[in-house]
Amino acid sequence: MRDIVYGASDGVVTTLAVVAGASGAAFEPRVGLVLGVANLVADGLSMGVSNYLGLKTEVQQEGGSVRREKPWRHGTATLLAFVVAGTVPLLSYALPRPAWLSLFQLALALSVLALAGVGVVRAPFVGRSRIRSAAEIVALALGASLAAWLVGWGARRFVDGYG
Numbered sequence: 332m333r334d335i336v337y338g339a340s341d342g343v344v345t346t347l348a349v350v351a352g353a354s355g356a357a358f359e360p361r362v363g364l365v366l367g368v369a370n371l372v373a374d375g376l377s378m379g380v381s382n383y384l385g386l387k388t389e390v391q392q393e394g395g396s397v398r399r400e401k402p403w404r405h406g407t408a409t410l411l412a413f414v415v416a417g418t419v420p421l422l423s424y425a426l427p428r429p430a431w432l433s434l435f436q437l438a439l440a441l442s443v444l445a446l447a448g449v450g451v452v453r454a455p456f457v458g459r460s461r462i463r464s465a466a467e468i469v470a471l472a473l474g475a476s477l478a479a480w481l482v483g484w485g486a487r488r489f490v491d492g493y494g
Contacts, residue, residue: 346442347476350421352483371414375413378410383403450465451465
């Protein structure tokens with residue numbers, strides 16, 4: 332469960348952060364989509380490999396059997412959860428939306444739903460209420476997304492001032 336929560340929450344957060352940063356910088360939608368897909372592949376693989384290597388190192392350090400512990404399963408679970416959940420913010424590029432709703436607002440709404448779902452699934456495993464577990468994940472993700480949007484917005488102002 333740890334690997335799934337880790338991969339899924341980070342997949343949504345980092346992909347939403349890419350969309351938020353691209354939106355804050357006022358990039359064309361296709362730029363945000365390309366960056367988001369690149370994030371899914373590169374960051375998803377990085378997290379899966381890092382989880383595998385981290386667990387393998389821990390097992391070897393403690394003198395355990397890598398074959399018995401199957402670190403590759405943990406890395407694969409992290410990678411798959413990252414890619415599946417991380418795809419959710421990118422759906423905003425493909426789904427129809429009303430004119431009053433921006434691409435970033437739709438990505439944010441979809442991400443909140445996905446993160447809340449991860450929180451609800453996580454709740455019984457951590458002994459918390461579904462609402463509290465979902466709220467915790469959503470709040471942390473929104474903070475990261477706000478930071479990414481502000482960086483994109485600020486970088487755009489900086490670049491425009493010196494361009």
